[in-house]
Amino acid sequence: MNETAVVIETIIKAVIVLSVTAGMGAFATWIERKVLAFMQRRLGPMHVGPYGVLQLAADGIKLFTKEDIIPQNAVKPIFILAPIIAATTAFTAMAAVPYFPEFTLFGYKITPIVSDINVAVLYVMGVASVGVYGPLLAGMSSSNKWSLLGAARAVVQMLSFEVVSGLSILAPIMMIGSLSLIDINDYQSSGVTSWLIWKQPLAFLLFAMAGFMETNRSPFDTIEFEAEVVSGYATEYSGMRWGLFFVGEYANMITVSVLVSIIFMGGYNPIWFIPGALAMLLKVSFWIFLFLWVRAAWPHIRPDQLMWVCWKVLMPLAVINIVITGFALV
Amino acid sequence: MELKDFNNRNIAPGYIFFEGEKAPENGWQIFKRIVKRSIKGELFVGLWIVFREMIRFDIHTVQYPAEKLEMSPRYRAIHKLLRLFESGNERCIGCGLCEKICISNCIRMDTHVDERSRKVVSEYSINFGRCIFCGYCAEVCPELAIVHGSEYENASEQRAHFGLKEDMLTPLDTFKAKQQQEFPGFGALSDNADEFVKKTPLAY
Numbered sequence: 134m135n136e137t138a139v140v141i142e143t144i145i146k147a148v149i150v151l152s153v154t155a156g157m158g159a160f161a162t163w164i165e166r167k168v169l170a171f172m173q174r175r176l177g178p179m180h181v182g183p184y185g186v187l188q189l190a191a192d193g194i195k196l197f198t199k200e201d202i203i204p205q206n207a208v209k210p211i212f213i214l215a216p217i218i219a220a221t222t223a224f225t226a227m228a229a230v231p232y233f234p235e236f237t238l239f240g241y242k243i244t245p246i247v248s249d250i251n252v253a254v255l256y257v258m259g260v261a262s263v264g265v266y267g268p269l270l271a272g273m274s275s276s277n278k279w280s281l282l283g284a285a286r287a288v289v290q291m292l293s294f295e296v297v298s299g300l301s302i303l304a305p306i307m308m309i310g311s312l313s314l315i316d317i318n319d320y321q322s323s324g325v326t327s328w329l330i331w332k333q334p335l336a337f338l339l340f341a342m343a344g345f346m347e348t349n350r351s352p353f354d355t356i357e358f359e360a361e362v363v364s365g366y367a368t369e370y371s372g373m374r375w376g377l378f379f380v381g382e383y384a385n386m387i388t389v390s391v392l393v394s395i396i397f398m399g400g401y402n403p404i405w406f407i408p409g410a411l412a413m414l415l416k417v418s419f420w421i422f423l424f425l426w427v428r429a430a431w432p433h434i435r436p437d438q439l440m441w442v443c444w445k446v447l448m449p450l451a452v453i454n455i456v457i458t459g460f461a462l463v
Numbered sequence: 464m465e466l467k468d469f470n471n472r473n474i475a476p477g478y479i480f481f482e483g484e485k486a487p488e489n490g491w492q493i494f495k496r497i498v499k500r501s502i503k504g505e506l507f508v509g510l511w512i513v514f515r516e517m518i519r520f521d522i523h524t525v526q527y528p529a530e531k532l533e534m535s536p537r538y539r540a541i542h543k544l545l546r547l548f549e550s551g552n553e554r555c556i557g558c559g560l561c562e563k564i565c566i567s568n569c570i571r572m573d574t575h576v577d578e579r580s581r582k583v584v585s586e587y588s589i590n591f592g593r594c595i596f597c598g599y600c601a602e603v604c605p606e607l608a609i610v611h612g613s614e615y616e617n618a619s620e621q622r623a624h625f626g627l628k629e630d631m632l633t634p635l636d637t638f639k640a641k642q643q644q645e646f647p648g649f650g651a652l653s654d655n656a657d658e659f660v661k662k663t664p665l666a667y
Contacts, residue, residue: 172513176524430509446497 146247150227158383159189165425172429199372204276207369211274216370216377219267223384226260229253230391231315234401234409246315253314254302257392258295261347265291267381268356272366283365286356286436290346293443294353298343300451301336304458305329305396314392318400328399335454337397339447344389346439348382351428355436390420534613536646539596542589543612544632545645551638554608557584561600561609569593570600587628591617607652610645 163178163186170177178185203212230253231246250256265287272284306312308329309320321327330337346353357365367378394400394416401413434442487493525532534540545554557574573586601610609631617624633643645652 168517171517171520171522174516174521174523176522176526179526426510426514430513431506 142243143247146245147228150232150247151224154224154227154384154387155380157387158380159193161383161386161421162192162379163189164421165428168422168425169429172426193376196373196376201372201374202369204369206276208274208276211270212369213374215267215269215271215274215366216374216381218270219264219381220377220384222260222264222267223381223388226257226264226388227384227391229256229314230388231318231395231401232391233413234403236410249313249315252312254306254312254317254396257314257388258298258302261385261388262291262295264381264385267378268366271370271378275366275369277369279363279368280366282362283356283368286362287349287366289436290349290353290356290439293440294343294346297339297443297447297451298347300448300455301339301343302396303451304336304454305333307455307458307462308332314395314400318395318402321399322402325399325404328397330397333397333454333458335450337393339451339454340397341393342447344393345424345427346443348385348389348424350386350424352431352433353439354433355439358433386421386424387417390417390424393420534615536613536644538613538615539598539611540615541591541612541617541626542600542631543610544587544628545608545610545643546633546635546638548643551635553584553632554606555584555587556606556608557582558605560603560605564599564603566597566599567593567595584628587631589626589631590623591626592619592621592623607645 166188167177167185178188181187181191203209228247229250231244231249233245235242235244237243268287269284272280272282272287305317309317311317317329321329342353345351349356356362357367362368367375370378391413394413398416399412401409403409404412407415484496487496546552547554557572559572559574562570562572569590569592571586571588572584574582575585577583596611598611604610637643647654
């Protein structure tokens with residue numbers, strides 16, 4: 134009986150997380166267009182709905198009804214599989230991420246996390262790395278040179294940033310002694326001063342940069358940069374298959390924002406008078422805004438510069454950070 | 464004059480040359496440049512500038528079908544045929560100069576002599592699919608009858624589409640409401656044009 138309840142609860146949570154993040158991802162496209170437009174002194178979408186809010190509905194209709202083209206020489210099964218991998222991994226990673234503090238509903242205690250596993254950080258980062266198979270397979274199967282270049286860049290970028298993100302997050306984990314995101318959150322429960330960003334500023338910086346690389350956002354959007362590789366791995370995709378890549382990218386953005394907020398910025402602990410859930414929402418919104426802000430302001434860097442900065446600058450810094458943290462802990 | 468002077472000919476005095484950053488020569492200089500660039504905070508200046516523009520909210524978008532830019536009176540779009548200010552008669556005397564000068568051959572006119580033995584224009588058409596809006600017709604017109612207007616929305620379903628006389632001629636009610644306007648300067652009547660108007664010899 135109890136097991137059945139747990140299964141039902143998990144399914145409900147999974148459905149809620151999936152639908153809410155997918156909806157927020159779709160909404161984030163509107164936010165992105167608006168914010169970028171305002172920063173460039175434009176208005177952005179204005180015609181569908183008040184201030185263009187319903188633009189995402191119009192986009193959805195367009196994506197669903199567009200002709201689904203599979204190129205003649207493409208490897209059809211892999212071509213179909215690739216966007217599904219990209220979207221699935223993006224959403225799977227959210228399973229071990231807590232969003233809000235515990236609350237009671239109808240006398241039933243609810244923890245807003247699909248599954249509290251004790252290796253949550255490892256799990257999230259592992260699943261996010263699997264996500265690179267989406268771009269890789271898409272680029273290799275679509276028999277297009279730009280796609281192939283995009284796929285090659287995706288792999289190169291993944292190899293570069295994965296080392297940095299893994300090593301940079303090691304130092305906070307050494308301090309906390311747990312891989313569970315809930316433990317990490319509870320570690321920072323005594324006010325703003327206990328946030329890990331103050332104790333591990335370098336790790337925070339490195340992890341944030343790795344997050345930008347992981348989500349293919351500017352300034353590290355080498356794998357789908359229009360001026361160089363048309364649309365990278367997604368060049369041959371159209372309609373809903375392309376939409377899956379798109380949703381996956383925005384879901385990744387949300388995951389990374391939540392991760393950074395939890396690991397370094399105090400998670401869902403209440404700040405002064407702000408309740409924890411609202412604090413979490415504010416932090417995640419700030420990070421999403423930062424993604425858009427940076428895209429409006431900064432130029433992007435070349436793939437060779439990206440590898441250079443990852444292997445020659447960020448990785449040594451991460452290692453030094455770990456060594457210093459280790460000495461400090463001993 | 465040497466070749467150097469020719470190459471410099473467009474430069475105003477006081478022009479400041481920027482030679483560019485010196486390329487680093489050894490590893491230590493490369494390292495110094497990296498540190499300088501990392502710590503300088505130029506990236507944050509960029510962030511501040513776009514954020515400032517967002518807060519200022521100085522939007523330059525013109526939402527076109529709802530809002531339209533006001534065109535300059537000298538804008539050279541779809542032609543207009545004007546009327547005489549004094550009588551309201553058509554200015555065009557059917558001389559055919561515009562038809563002759565038109566380099567894309569898009570103006571045609573039909574004239575006849577009416578019952579008062581005056582030459583009048585019965586049909587006047589411009590093929591806007593061919594017209595390149597060079598302005599020769601307006602320039603050559605001795606009566607300032609054909610001018611360019613500011614009506615720029617001339618998309619059509621076919622390549623050949625025509626402006627007829629009744630489309631371009633100032634309508635009488637517009638004329639009576641004194642809405643027919645000319646802009647001052649070349650191509651318009653001068654301010655003291657009335658002084659040069661003489662009565663016909665019979666009146667002397």
